[in-house]
Structures are given as C-alpha cells and as structure tokens.
Amino acid sequence: MSLKDAAAQEAYLRTLLDVIEVAYKAKRDEVQQLLDQAAAETGTRQIAITLPDGTEVAKTSLTSGSAEAKVTDPDVFKAWVLEHHAAEIERQFVTSVRPAFAKKVLAELTAVGGTEWPDPETGVIHDVPGVAIAPARARGHRVSFAKTGRDAVMAAWRTGQLAGVALPELTAEPIRCSRCQGEDGPFTDAGLCEACARPIP
Known part of the structure; x- marks a missing residue:
C-alpha cells in the first residue's frame, strides 16, 4: 500500500472514530440516566441487550459508586x-x-x-x-458481553440489522455515483462514491 493510500485510510478511520466516540459518550450518558431512573422507580439494576432479531448478546448492569x-x-x-x-x-x-x-x-x-x-x-x-x-x-454501569456477543453484534452490523439503530448516519442507504444509479443521482461530498468507493466521474 502506498503512503498516500495509507494516510487516506487513516484520515477516514479517524473521522469515523470521532463520530463514534461522540455518539458513544452521549449514549452512555443517556443509558446511565435511564438506569438511575429505572433503579429508583422499579428497582431495576440490570437489563438484557438483544439484537433486532431477539438474540441476546450482553447485559447492562448498574454499578454502585x-x-x-x-x-x-x-x-x-x-x-x-x-x-x-x-x-x-x-x-x-x-x-x-x-x-x-x-x-x-x-x-x-x-x-x-x-x-x-x-x-x-x-x-x-x-x-x-x-x-x-x-x-x-462515580456510580456507573458496565456492559458484559455473552461469549459470542461481540461476534453476533459485528455480524448484525455487516448484514444491516443495525441500520437505523446504531449510528444511523453511518448506516443509511449509500449515495451512489453515476456508474451505480444514473447520471442524476446524488453524490457524497467526499469525492468518492459511497457504494463502490471509486472517484465520482
């Protein structure tokens, strides 16, 4: 791989990492608030985490400060x-x-x-x-994955089960170039087709 290609991939991954980090922190704060509320109202301190198809992949538990x-x-x-x-x-x-x-x-x-x-x-x-x-x-919570939980989450991500559930802005329908959907189709601002990853003609 050339330096140019490697540097480009680093930049792409850094962009995704930044988006994911911000979204993760916001969602973790939201989960903490909801767990605290559930514990106060119903005594709930743990919930099961399932994929859209019902497969249990982890548990989220409230931890005491x-x-x-x-x-x-x-x-x-x-x-x-x-x-x-x-x-x-x-x-x-x-x-x-x-x-x-x-x-x-x-x-x-x-x-x-x-x-x-x-x-x-x-x-x-x-x-x-x-x-x-x-x-x-501080009081917090932890996510404990089942033995094959992480693999199941990755498989669900790859097959599109999590589209619209986790980071919908990253899993939305790809913007295709003219080779993929016709001359009048919308293009990504990055200069690459989101479907075939080739430069937009």
Missing part, C-alpha cells in the same frame, strides 16, 4: 494529629503525619462513612478536621 475518607486540608489534619497523637508525627525538615497512621484513621473513617473517630487509647470521639468523605468512584 463508593466513597472514602480523604484528607482535604493536610495542615489542619496534621495539627490535629500533632495535638492528640504527637508520636505519629514524623519530624524531618518539615513535620508530617506518619503515613501508616493516616491510612489507619482514613480507613476507619471510610468504614463508618463519617469524620468522627473514636480514639482507641482515650475513648474520646474526635470530629477529625481536614478530612471529608469524598466520592472515590
């Missing part, structure tokens, strides 16, 4: 540790909380889902400053 304790103000957190657990402060050129202690406190706060920490040595319950419970992973 999670939250964990994070230090949001290191100086305030360090001042609290210095006052109540000075032995957990590492003194170097600058003072810092020992990573093991910070990890322990944050893990315990994550487990209870709040910033109140019961000191195991004194029994005092501290509302730990400089720490907040923040989302670690």
